[in-house]
Amino acid sequence: MRTDEEPNLMPEQNRGPARPDYGAEAPRPTVLHQMGGIAGFVYSTVPVVVFVTANAFLPLPVAVGVAVATGLALSVFRLLRGERLVSAAGSLLGVALAAGIIAWTGSARDFFVIGIWASLAGFVVTFGSVLARRPLTGVIWNALHGGTWAWRSDRAVRVAHDVATLAAASVFGARFVIQQWLYLADSTGALGIARVAMGTPLTVLAALVVLWAFRRSTKRLIRTSR
Template identity: 75%
Template sequence: MTVTDQNQHRRHHDRAGHDEETPPGPLPTTDPKPSVLDQMGGPAGFVYSTVPVVVFVAAHAFLSLAMTIGVSIAVALALTGFRLLRGERFSSAIGGLLGIAVAAGIVAWTGSAKDFFLIGIWAALAGFVVTFGSVLVRRPLSGLAWNLVHGGTHDWRADKAVLRAHDIATLAAALVFGARFVVKEWLYLVDSTGWLAFAKIAMGTPLTVLAALVVVWAFRRSTKRLVPQA
């Protein structure tokens, strides 16, 4: 065996021995981050917001207004009890019930089924005014929220890229609120209760998720630029 062969044999032996002594360990695993939809309650949250609306419209097609109100509240109570049994927070579970109760109360007072959606219509207008107004005064709402979450000590408005990101995120939220108000108000004026229900469902969670994705992007961009990384 030549000197070269001996050296190659020695290197191969050392490498094999090293591999035997330090076997590779398991690859580190990381838990997947919850999606925006998961953080908003997931598919179950979408169902919880949809069922009372569908029940109200379906019941109104066959029952009197008083019976429709009773059925809606009964379903809301059953849904609240189910959510509490699943271990959800009391505030989250009771919130849906209160919303249905208030909407049903307005319907009982006015005697018009379309008024079941009145709170959502005016809430959309208020949301548009607040979000769009915050952009006009150069204090976009998502930026204020980000700074509050991070201790309220960052001069985030001085960073043009961060300010622009929050302008975009807050305008996305304003667009969602504005679209909801325009569409639902028009359907309300033409007295289309069925299409109001469809608009509430179609423009509810799906559009909220889209706007939330833009807000999450703005939050991450702000954190990357302004918060020192470990």
């Protein structure tokens, strides 16, 4: 039984069909799962390692070709394992775009330029959503649960999503600052190391915080829907 003092998540629309019991609902595929899970992020770092290593011993065009071939091989391997085409293509798309930029500029450091500016975009979106009092993880959570819950009216839930979104913003911001500094210093090898070190490990840490915020929100949803 809910007391008057207990904050709650009430539907923004008071009328409509009865809501299902989310406690008994089959788990939905998460965004991370649809992207190939943690393994997908690991796969994305392999062409980076291959490119940096090959670039140290081979001419730039050959190093780029080896990286693209590695991305293609990984995509085929993931398709054979039964992964979705969108997930599997991730191993190839990024390195192919990077190869195109290198072909245009002729600079090895431009292999990393897409990731650097994508990190800046991610920081602007996530941090901006917190400033707008609509933290992105909360918006995503609400969309996954029908988009009708007044989650921002519950202080505990809103704060949880502020923390989760700021965790994601911190990862994006750190990646941009450090990698942009190395880019301007024209340190391709250090860029590769930073890309790998700040890739999957930081993604996992941020994902854990987001998962905590999602679970906290869902527990309150279950409690108030009964």
